[in-house]
Amino acid sequence: MAYKTKEQNKEYARKYREKNKEKMKTYDSKYQKDYHEKHKEKIRKIKQEYRINNPEKVKKGRKNYVEKNKDKVKSRMDANNKIKIPKGQICQKKSCKNLAIQKHHKDYSKPLEVVFLCKECHILEEVK
Ligand SMILES: [Zn+2]
Numbered sequence: 001m002a003y004k005t006k007e008q009n010k011e012y013a014r015k016y017r018e019k020n021k022e023k024m025k026t027y028d029s030k031y032q033k034d035y036h037e038k039h040k041e042k043i044r045k046i047k048q049e050y051r052i053n054n055p056e057k058v059k060k061g062r063k064n065y066v067e068k069n070k071d072k073v074k075s076r077m078d079a080n081n082k083i084k085i086p087k088g089q090i091c092q093k094k095s096c097k098n099l100a101i102q103k104h105h106k107d108y109s110k111p112l113e114v115v116f117l118c119k120e121c122h123i124l125e126e127v128k
Pocket of ligand 1: 091092093096097098117118119120121122
């Protein structure tokens with residue numbers, strides 16, 4: 001590509017991103033992951049400092065979450081207390097053979113109805 005002006009370069013980059021949306025997405029998330037990995041300590045420190053400097057905000061945020069997700073939080077607590085993942089339990093997602101390590105609520109109004117999922121499947125379920 002023999003683009004010369006800044007504008008043309010920009011246009012080219014825009015078109016490239018448009019064409020390779022999916023690729024860019026994976027690239028972005030991979031980049032973010034790498035970034036996070038590299039700056040783990042720094043990010044942790046920033047978060048920690050934020051918590052120290054804004055205890056009220058953090059407290060409020062947590063309270064808000066619980067307030068807004070009462071059912072969820074309660075269901076999770078109930079399940080945590082009453083349901084144990086059987087040893088050697090395989091993920092209950094169809095055709096998944098991973099070991100289940102997490103509990104997933106399909107319906108938070110039924111706290112004791114959970115499916116056992118592996119980490120990956122659980123992430124997929126939650127974003128649905
Ligand atoms: Zn699975």
